[in-house]
Amino acid sequence: MWVAYKTIVIRDVLRFSRIWVQTIFPPIITTTLYLLIFGGLMGERIGQMQGIDYLQYIIPGIILMTVITNAYSNTVMSFFLSKFNHSIEELLVSPVPYWVILLGYTSGGVVRGFVVGCCVLITTSFFVEFEIDSIGITFVTFLLTAILFSLAGFINAIYAKSFDDVTIVPTFILMPMTYLGGMFYSIDILPEFWQDVSRFNPIYYMVDSFRLGFLGVSTSDFWTSVSVLLIMIIILAIVSFYLLKKGVNIKT
Amino acid sequence: MQVALSIKNLQKTYANQLHALKGIDLQVEKGDFFALLGSNGAGKTTAIGIVCGLLHKTKGSVEILGLDQDTHENEVKRLIGLMPQEFNFNPFEPIEEILINQAGFHGINKSMAKVQSDILLKKMELWDKRLDMAKSLSGGMKRRLMLARALIHQPKILILDEPTAGVDVEIRRSIWAYLKELNSEGMTIILTTHYLEEAESLCRNIAILNEGEVVEQTSMKKLLANVSHQVLILESLSVLPKNITQEKFACERLDDHSLQVVLEADINITDVLQDLSTQGVSVDYVRSAQNRLETLFLCLTAKDN
Known part of the structure; x- marks a missing residue:
């Protein structure tokens, strides 16, 4: 099983590495633009957020947004393409347990999230000096977030029947949730009603914990955030496994 | 086994x-x-x-x-x-x-x-x-x-x-x-x-x-x-006669140089060739018009079976 798992992960890593111009390079360009426009030009006028320079304040959000979108899109594209070109049959005729298939694809998403996250982190270091407050909290938050969105991408891929179905969720659900999850601001500055609404957005907990790990400031409790993430991971993992085992949109 | x-x-x-x-x-x-x-x-x-x-x-x-x-x-x-x-x-x-x-x-x-x-x-x-x-x-x-x-x-x-x-x-x-x-x-x-x-x-x-x-x-x-008959195409370099007697086997003149012969199970190709030779037909090539399995396959999968 270990060999099969390793094969799935390495195949996925090679897949996104071969097309690095589409997968790794664009987030670096986007990050540079965010830092130039929001941080450099507008940041000076905004001043500080929770006692931290705005340019520094938005870095965790930008990195985490990259992790979210890349973990999600890697799994959704990888699994959807294997359905599209029928190469999923290579796995279906092999003695690979369904949970290994799920773990393999999820790990592929986590690896891409990590690789792209590191590239973005390196890019930000050219714009602003910073020290990571807690590597442990930062890494745990990254890992849970990447796993969660890899699983979400997997479910999207199972239901997707066309390339449109693959892009709808990231564009109309994921992106708005990310922007409204406190990526560029602290929810403290919102009216009370919108603060309560923001607390229903799981991305808020991820961004807040990541910011805690990075900068040492947050607006929520770290363990609450970890609990929210773990509960969601468990739910999505169970749903993904059930859909895969049942062969929804894979086996007729 | x-x-x-x-x-x-x-x-x-x-x-x-x-x-x-x-x-x-x-x-x-x-x-x-x-x-x-x-x-x-x-x-x-x-x-x-x-x-x-x-x-x-x-x-x-x-x-x-x-x-x-x-x-x-x-x-x-x-x-x-x-x-x-x-x-x-x-x-x-x-x-x-x-x-x-x-x-x-x-x-x-x-x-x-x-x-x-x-x-x-x-x-x-x-x-x-x-x-x-x-x-x-x-x-x-x-x-x-x-x-x-x-x-x-x-x-x-x-x-x-x-x-x-x-x-x-x-x-x-x-x-x-x-x-x-x-x-x-x-x-x-x-x-x-x-x-x-x-x-x-x-x-x-x-x-x-x-x-x-x-x-x-x-x-x-x-x-x-189980194949009851075979269909063969016989080809001759010389022009085939217009009328060929069909007492022992059924045949059809396809053109001046080819003849289609239906070979029943009880007749072998040598008999056919000898018979044609007596009628002045020299056969240069023999080929099967249909694969034997193909004949059976078509028979077994025919709509009316």
């Missing part, structure tokens, strides 16, 4: 209520070279898909070398190598990587997989292309790649769905020779093909599917013995 594949009352009804399989029973002996024939939509690919775990069955049971597919899913998959009809690999992966990955899915580590993939790539005459993307291969090469992939984990049972479609004659003959070699080493091979001469020359036993039902399952020899 040990049974390699046993299918009992296998039924498949698709969501659109199409009854692709209406309760088929099949048995393939270990070490057999077995042909599963049927016209398009007869249910061959559906049956294969169920056996290999690509499709859900509606009812029935499948056993591979005594192991029930429902209770030993992964053990059964280890025993089977499938070469499907449709190309089902990632066209953007290098050929060698496709083989090594498939071995990896079967739990074979990379160094062992590399050895086996080198052997198969050479055997399939794909060695020079091993680092190329699969999309760059011709149709025939893609088929050979899928055959190599089906064999990478050295399965006990090889299932081939149209293995030589689009493959040129020379390569087809070399694939046949290789399949015969594998079969002689003990591998059970189940073949579906539209080239009936392929089935006739390779397979020892045969089943014919028609509209989701098995209409015949017997040995190739017994089946071919």
Whole structure:
């Protein structure tokens, strides 16, 4: 099983590495633009957020947004393409347990999230000096977030029947949730009603914990955030496994 | 004799209520070279898909070398190598990587997989292309790649769905020779093909599917013995006479140089040639108008049966 798992992960890593111009390079360009426009030009006028320079304040959000979108899109594209070109049959005729298939694809998403996250982190270091407050909290938050969105991408891929179905969720659900999850601001500055609404957005907990790990400031409790993430991971993992085992949109 | 594949009352009804399989029973002996024939939509690919775990069955049971597919899913998959009809690999992966990955899915580590993939790539005459993307291969090469992939984990049972479609004659003959070699080493091979001469020359036993039902399952020899007549085309370099007597056999003058003869089971070709010779007809070439198996196949799968 270990060999099969390793094969799935390495195949996925090679897949996104071969097309690095589409997968790794664009987030670096986007990050540079965010830092130039929001941080450099507008940041000076905004001043500080929770006692931290705005340019520094938005870095965790930008990195985490990259992790979210890349973990999600890697799994959704990888699994959807294997359905599209029928190469999923290579796995279906092999003695690979369904949970290994799920773990393999999820790990592929986590690896891409990590690789792209590191590239973005390196890019930000050219714009602003910073020290990571807690590597442990930062890494745990990254890992849970990447796993969660890899699983979400997997479910999207199972239901997707066309390339449109693959892009709808990231564009109309994921992106708005990310922007409204406190990526560029602290929810403290919102009216009370919108603060309560923001607390229903799981991305808020991820961004807040990541910011805690990075900068040492947050607006929520770290363990609450970890609990929210773990509960969601468990739910999505169970749903993904059930859909895969049942062969929804894979086996007729 | 040990049974390699046993299918009992296998039924498949698709969501659109199409009854692709209406309760088929099949048995393939270990070490057999077995042909599963049927016209398009007869249910061959559906049956294969169920056996290999690509499709859900509606009812029935499948056993591979005594192991029930429902209770030993992964053990059964280890025993089977499938070469499907449709190309089902990632066209953007290098050929060698496709083989090594498939071995990896079967739990074979990379160094062992590399050895086996080198052997198969050479055997399939794909060695020079091993680092190329699969999309760059011709149709025939893609088929050979899928055959190599089906064999990478050295399965006990090889299932081939149209293995030589689009493959040129020379390569087809070399694939046949290789399949015969594998079969002689003990591998059970189940073949579906539209080239009936392929089935006739390779397979020892045969089943014919028609509209989701098995209409015949017997040995190739017994089946071919049922052929009541053969249709031959006789060609002459000289112009054939206008009137040829047809007392012993039925014949039809196709043009000035060719004659179609229907040969019943009790008449042999020598008698026909002698008879024609007495009528001043010299025959230079003889060829079969229809493959023997093809004649039977058409008869067995005819709409009115």
